[in-house]
Amino acid sequence: MDKIILNGCRFYGYHGAFVEEQTLGQVFVVDLELAVDLTRASQSDNLADTVHYGLVFEAVQRQVEEEKYILIERLAGAICEDLFDQFVPIQSIKIRITKENPPINGHYRSVGIELERSR
Template sequence: MDKIHLNGCRFYGYHGAFKEEQTLGQIFVVDCTLSVDLQKASHSDCLEDTVHYGLVFEAIKKQVEENKYILIERLAGAICQDIFDQFPLVQAIQLKISKENPPINGHYDSVGIELERERA
């Protein structure tokens, strides 16, 4: 299956298990890989034959910036569901969400989760 990648998408949101995260917010970094059959688009050169990654970016942004979840696992699930609902050509999604500055005492680059979902 062919892939469309959106890497290092950065958004400000209010997700987390701690009250401070839900009040102060933080940056969330999202990497998204969509499995899509791109054969038709590779011949037609028509946007209608692919998935408009600008619109996918906006769908992710809306979930991260307009909603509030305790778990980033739930945020990721909501993003996947929105993508499946809005983009029928998407057959599978690999979605990674990272927090660079969670309230954890220690030294690290980031913490996060990754989901893989397939269209039912």
């Protein structure tokens, strides 16, 4: 299956199990792989024959910046549900959400989760 990929999308949100995360917020990095049949778009050169990744970005941005979840697992699930509802050609989604600075004592680059969902 063909894929549309959005990497390193950065948003500021208020998700987390700790009060500090829900109050102060933090940056969330979202990576997406959307399985979509791009055959028609690859032949037509017509935006109507694909999934507009700018609109996908805006949908993800709304979920991360306007909603509030305790778990990033739920945030990822909500993003998948929203994308399936809005973009019928998407057959499956792989989403990774990372937090670069969660309130965990120690040395690491980031922590996160990855989900894969299909219709």
